[in-house]
Amino acid sequence: MPRCRRGGPPWWEPRFQEAGFRLTISRQAILEVLSNTKEHLSAEEIYLAVHKNYPNIGLTTVYRTLELLVDMGLVFKFDFGDKRARYELSPGPAGKRHHHHLVCTNCGRVIDYTDFIDEERELLRRTETGLSEKYNFKITDHLIQFYGLCDECQGQF
Amino acid sequence: MPRCRRGGPPWWEPRFQEAGFRLTISRQAILEVLSNTKEHLSAEEIYLAVHKNYPNIGLTTVYRTLELLVDMGLVFKFDFGDKRARYELSPGPAGKRHHHHLVCTNCGRVIDYTDFIDEERELLRRTETGLSEKYNFKITDHLIQFYGLCDECQGQF
DNA sequence: CTCATTATTGAAAATGGTTTTCATTAACAT
DNA sequence: ATGTTAATGAAAACCATTTTCAATAATGAG
Numbered sequence: 001m002p003r004c005r006r007g008g009p010p011w012w013e014p015r016f017q018e019a020g021f022r023l024t025i026s027r028q029a030i031l032e033v034l035s036n037t038k039e040h041l042s043a044e045e046i047y048l049a050v051h052k053n054y055p056n057i058g059l060t061t062v063y064r065t066l067e068l069l070v071d072m073g074l075v076f077k078f079d080f081g082d083k084r085a086r087y088e089l090s091p092g093p094a095g096k097r098h099h100h101h102l103v104c105t106n107c108g109r110v111i112d113y114t115d116f117i118d119e120e121r122e123l124l125r126r127t128e129t130g131l132s133e134k135y136n137f138k139i140t141d142h143l144i145q146f147y148g149l150c151d152e153c154q155g156q157f
Numbered sequence: 158m159p160r161c162r163r164g165g166p167p168w169w170e171p172r173f174q175e176a177g178f179r180l181t182i183s184r185q186a187i188l189e190v191l192s193n194t195k196e197h198l199s200a201e202e203i204y205l206a207v208h209k210n211y212p213n214i215g216l217t218t219v220y221r222t223l224e225l226l227v228d229m230g231l232v233f234k235f236d237f238g239d240k241r242a243r244y245e246l247s248p249g250p251a252g253k254r255h256h257h258h259l260v261c262t263n264c265g266r267v268i269d270y271t272d273f274i275d276e277e278r279e280l281l282r283r284t285e286t287g288l289s290e291k292y293n294f295k296i297t298d299h300l301i302q303f304y305g306l307c308d309e310c311q312g313q314f
Numbered sequence: 315c316t317c318a319t320t321a322t323t324g325a326a327a328a329t330g331g332t333t334t335t336c337a338t339t340a341a342c343a344t
Numbered sequence: 345a346t347g348t349t350a351a352t353g354a355a356a357a358c359c360a361t362t363t364t365c366a367a368t369a370a371t372g373a374g
Contacts, residue, residue: 022341022350043331058353063332065351079236083361084331102294111292116284123280127273127303135268137259139305146284148296179321179370200360215324220361222322240332241360 010035011092012074019072026050026057030065031074031089040078040086040110080145082108104150111150120144167192168249169231176229183207183214187222188231188246197235197243197267237267237302261307263314268307277301 012031016023033049034041041049047062066087069075078086080103091098100120102111128139149157169188173180190206191198198206204219223244226232235243237260248255257277259268285296306314 024341024351026352056353060333060354061352067333102288102292102296104294105297111294113288113292115291116280116287119280119283123273123276126276130273131259131270131303134272135259135270136308136311137261137268137303137305138311139259139303140262141304143300143302143304145300146288146294146296147298147300148294151293154293154295181322181370183323213324217325217362218323224362 015072015074021068021072025054026061027065027068029054029057030062031069034075034087034089038112040080040088042084042086044084046087080108080110081105086110100144100146102146102148102150104153105147106149106153106156109150109153172229172231178225178229182211183218184222184225186211186214187219188226191232191244191246195269197237197245199241199243201241203244237265238262239265243267257301257303259303259305259307261310262304263306263310266307266310 010028010031013023016027021027029050030046033046037049039045043062043066044059046066047057047059050057050062066075066077066085070077070087074090074092076088076090078088078101080086080101097114098117099112099114100117102113104110124139124142131137131139167185167188170180173184178184186207187203190203194206196202200219200223201216203223204214204216207214207219223232223234223242227234227244231247233245233247235245235258237243237258254271255274256269256271257274259270261267281296281299288294288296
């Protein structure tokens with residue numbers, strides 16, 4: 001079943017207009033899949049989900065579209081150490097909050113957390129200022145991930 | 158030319174003893190290469206460096222050894238987004254300081270920095286405590302990287 | 315020191331996620 | 345509508361990494 005949208009066009013539509021890219025069926029389908037999941041899907045998982053409704057959309061297109069979406073900043077690409085890239089729709093204008101990830105090194109589970117983002121933002125600000133002065137390096141992005149054992153996996157050790 | 162060591166056995170030797178692994182020529186050669194560079198070498202680069210002195214050590218062994226060293230905690234494995242893993246000798250007992258990385262998204266240059274590590278440690282401590290309580294997640298490691306434009310690449314945009 | 319045991323190794327082949335090629339199709343401006 | 349050009353699908357290529365398997369070397373026992 002579709003998510004609650006008030007019929008209006010999805011927020012990413014103007015982004016295509018501006019950038020001059022065509023908003024094709026494939027691209028919409030892939031964005032739909034990403035917007036309807038809380039998971040961190042791999043390219044193949046996205047392909048399989050899209051394939052249910054659009055059996056003629058190929059894996060190649062999924063890869064190409066994801067690359068485009070990442071370049072456009074609509075989608076984030078992550079590496080959680082399981083040998084394949086995983087994708088996640090960016091928070092968007094009024095969407096999810098910015099978050100980071102906890103990765104269980106035993107079972108691979110990934111937990112999103114939005115707590116402590118404020119502290120991290122403060123760290124980021126100071127680091128950015130400092131490093132910018134020292135190395136003349138302009139920070140545009142950051143990656144913060146924590147690794148460890150999740151609830152269920154702690155018992156095993 | 159060899160680094161200044163006072164002839165004593167390298168610090169990683171006992172780690173092999175304890176773990177019950179054999180400290181073979183290959184493993185020593187690879188550790189030597191890693192301890193004599195400031196770069197973030199890829200498996201192939203390590204292979205090429207080792208190959209100069211030990212032409213009979215194969216790439217397979219380099220991969221296998223690196224995996225072992227990472228498991229033993231003697232070496233860190235990083236992904237800077239250039240499609241291959243890069244390796245770095247762990248700080249060791251009296252070695253380099255713990256550091257994080259600045260990655261230039263234009264030229265790929267990687268800068269190590271040890272500044273602000275204290276702030277990060279503080280963030281880590283608080284985050285660890287908080288997330289541990291909320292999700293019962295035991296943090297054992299973290300990955301913090303900043304992306305942006307290095308000194309030289311800023312002019313291009 | 316010698317031998318047996320078992321970890322380690324090298325070469326070649328396999329793996330598997332991702333990218334490229336190229337002919338075909340479909341979006342969009344006019 | 346229609347032409348231009350971006351976007352697509354299928355198959356092949358790519359390429360870092362892993363696996364296979366027979367050969368070799370490190371270590372402990374005697």
